[in-house]
Each structure stands twice: as structure tokens, then as C-alpha cells.
Amino acid sequence: MVNYNPKDWLTFIFKFHKSDTFRQLLPMMIVIGVYSATICYLEISYWKLSESSHVKNLTLMHTTVGFVLSLLLAYRTNTAYDRWWEGRKAWGSLVNNSRNLAIKLSAILSTDADRAFFRKAIPIYASILQKHLSNEESSKVLFEELNLQIDQHNHRPNQVAKSLFHKLNSLYKSEKISGHQLMVVNAELQSFTDVCGVCERIKNTPIPYSYSAFIKKFIFFYIMTLPFGFVFSLGYYVVPVVIFIFYVLASLELIAEEIEDPFGGDANDLPTKKIAENIKKQVEELL
Template sequence: MIVYESNRFWVKDMVNFTRSYTMKKIVFGVGLIGSYTALVCFVYQFYGLESNLHSGIYSLLGVILSILLVFRTNTAYDRWWEGRKQWGALVNNCRNYAIMVESLLSADDKDTRKFFAKHIANFCIALRDHLRDGVRTDALLMLSSEELNELEPKKHKPNHISLWLNKKMVLLQKSGVLSEADAINMKIHHNALLDILGACERIKKTPIPFSYAVHIKLFITIYGVMLPYGMIADFGYHTIGLVMVIFFALLGLELMAEEVEEPFGIDCNDLPTGDIAHNIKNNVFEILLDERPLKEDVKRELYEKVH
């Protein structure tokens, strides 16, 4: 995720636009439409052709396209913001879960504290990777050989980690460490982890309908291809620059929406789920064990940072 100061002089941000992969795609598309428009202008001027297309047609099509793009970008941003809210809820819930465990366990019960600390953290790390390309067990913390052998073949690793947490809670209740009321209160936080998992999976596995996404891309392409013919009679070779500016705006909105609608990846503007999981890990270990885990391998290079 690109991190920047929103209240600084905005021209400074513009010099970093080439660092965005989406911006590079926009520039490539604008370059193509500019070359095409230059060819159209050359042919019209060289052969003395005239265009009888009325500019009002383009105004009407532009209004329709603008409405579609506004809806498209709003829908994409809603998905991005919903993902951020879910990960914010995950942070709060994991802290509450860890604080409750800390208050219920004795200070001498280091093993149980360590169990909850590592697996609350592992749930978040596994969720991060589950929403990407799959969970790597070597990225998880302090797994015993038995846990590793049990977890490795599982297809849904965050679910299985939550199962371990639930089994441990039930075992503590049966052994008398937790009362029934304590177990019920802990279960609330445990269930919240699964609710967040389900909400993130819903965002991940329910993309914008294919026909809708393709229709907008096709509309933008057709509009861009037709645009030079409606402007060349009035603007001549100036049509090249005007078409490029218009296409830059339209294509930019579409590609930005395309990038943020999948918020859990590693693109420049995706959510920093790795950093969030790393912070949760440090928080729960500090609460339960008053220490930080030894494994500090967060790959912060995944997220562009603009200073």
C-alpha cells in the first residue's frame, strides 16, 4: 500500500506517479490511443476527408459513460473499505481475546499463554496468506512437529488454527481452569475471528460480475476509438492531445477501480495485511508473554511507501 502525507503539497505526489503499476498501464493505453488518433488525423488531412459526426453524440455518450464509471469506482472502493474495516475489527478482536486470556490464566501458566499467543497470531498470518495464494506453514510461528504435520495437509488452514484455539478453550473449561461463564465470553471473541474470516472470503470470492466489468471496458474502448472522428473537424491536429487527456481520465478511473476491488493482494494500493498481521502478532505476545516473538520477517518491500 502506498503511504503518503495527505496534507502536503500535492505536486510532490505527482512526481511519484511512475511508481504505480496501474499508472504505467494507463500511460501505455493513452499512448496507444494517441498513436491511433495521430494516424486518423494524418489520413484525414492528407486525403482532405471531412467528418460529419455531430459532437452532441459524444456528449451524450460521455455522460452515460461517466455515470457508469462513478458507479464502478464507488463499488470498487466499497469493497476496499469493507476489507479494511474487517481487518480493523480483527485487530481489535485479537487484542480483546488476548486481554481476556491474560486475565483468566495464572501468571505461571506460560505454556497455555504461549499457545494462545502464537495461534492468535498464526490465525492472522494464515488469513493474510489464505486471501492471497495460499498459506505457507513456514511463515507461521513456533509450530511443533505434531502441529506442523497436522496442519500441512489441511486445505483451509485458518479454520484449523481456530479449531485448535477452540479445543484448548474447551479443555481448560473441563479441567476447571475456566468457568462456564468465562468460556462463553471467550467463545464470543473466537467466533468473531471466524466471522471476519468469512467476511474477507466473501469479498475475495465475489468479484464484480464479469459481464459488467467487460461492458465498461468495451464502452471505454469504443468511445476512445470513435472520439477522434467527432473532434477532428473542429480541432485538427489538436485532437491528438485532447483525445489523450479524455482517454487518460476514463481509463484511469477504470484501472484504479480494477486495482482496489481486490484489496487483499500485494499491489501498490492493496491493504497492508502483512503489516497488520505483524502488529497483531506483536500485540498479543506483549499482552500474554510481555515479549515479542523471535520471528521478525515481515516483507515490508511488498508495500510501496512514498515519503
């Protein structure tokens, strides 16, 4: 995730970050510029269309359709941001519940061996969830001290959550914790699986293909027809104008594509690895 100062306008305007859409769209912008210049040449110098040509009236279509396109892009961007923010809230909940669980266990558990188990196991859940969502392989080093047998082909977060529940149940059976104490920590443990479910729903349910494909086609044909009508009023200045309009519209779609899955490795995705590391640090302090 990119860290920045929202008040530093000059940095935003003149600095091109690697995640900036300008870099990604530059090849297509060059193609659009060449295409627009070709249309200008054909209409002005080759076909020599007059001001009374019906082609000039194409601008009426763009005025009407442009409003519809702006509504679609606004909805697309808001939907993608809602998914990004819901993912951040889910991980925030994981942080809070990991802390609460560690605080309660620090008061309930009396032996160092039991504390050591949860001191390692609670952060491992966050780390495994991060790797699970980003489709990374989890290292066996994570489980050596706990002697956990994790099957890489099955649901990894569930296996860690199962081990946590089994350990608490074992403590209850050995009468190291009471039934009331078991109920006290049950809510936090259950929330781990709830957070995992929320994140999986976001990751495994992308924006419907037909909707995403329609917007891309809409933008493409809108841009491709822009030079025909605007040549009469702008001449060759239509080239930078069309390039700029394409940059704005396509950038909104690219931004929405990037943030709709907030658990990947893109620059604007959630810093889940850093959050997992913070959970590890704080749980170790508490236990």
C-alpha cells in the same frame, strides 16, 4: 499499501509512483495517439472533409454518451472502494478482537504454559488468514512450537480456529476455567471466523464479468470515435486531447480493478501482512 502525505500536492502531481496508472497505460496511450493522428491526416489532408460533413455531428453523440459513461465509472469506482473499505473494517475487527481475547485470557489463565499457547496461536490465526487470502503457502515454522498439524489442502484458518476452541474446551474440562469464563471469551473466538467469512466473500465474489467487460468496451469505442468529430474543431490538437481523455477514463477503471480485491500484493491493497505482525506484537505484550 502506499504511505503518503495527502497535503503534499507537488509530490502527487510530479512524482510517478510504480502503482501510477500512467506507467501501465503508456503503451496504449502511444497507440491511441498514433491512431488519432492517422484519423486527423485522413480527414484533413486525404479525404479533405468540409465543415458541412455529417461526420462533424459525431460530437453530439459523445456529449450524450459521455454522461452515461461517467455515471458508470462513478458507480464502478464506488463499488470497488466499498469492497476495499469493508475488507479494512474486517481486519480492524480482527485486531480489536485479538486484543480483547488476549486481555481476557491474561486475567483468566493462571499457568505460563496455557498463556504461551494463546500467545502463539492468536497471532498465527491472523498470519494464516493473510496467507490464505493472498494464496500463499504457510510455513511449518509457524506451528512447530504449538505442534499444530495444518493441512495445506484444506481450509487453514478453520484449522487454527478449531485448535483454539479445542484448547479452551480442554481448559474447561480440566476446570482451569469456568463455564462463565468460557462464554466470556467465546464471542472473540467466534468473531475470527466471521472476519474470515467477510474477507472470503469479498475475494471470491468479483464484479460480474459482463459489467466489467461492458465498461471496457464502452471506453474503447468511445475513445476510438472521438477523433472523427473533434478534428473539425481541434485539428491535430485532437491527438493530446484524446490521449488525455483516454488516460482519465481508463485510469478510473484500472484503479477500480486494483482495489476491488484488497488482499493481493498490489501497491494499493490492504497491508494485511503488517496488520498481522502488529497483532503478534500486541498479543505477545498482553500475554
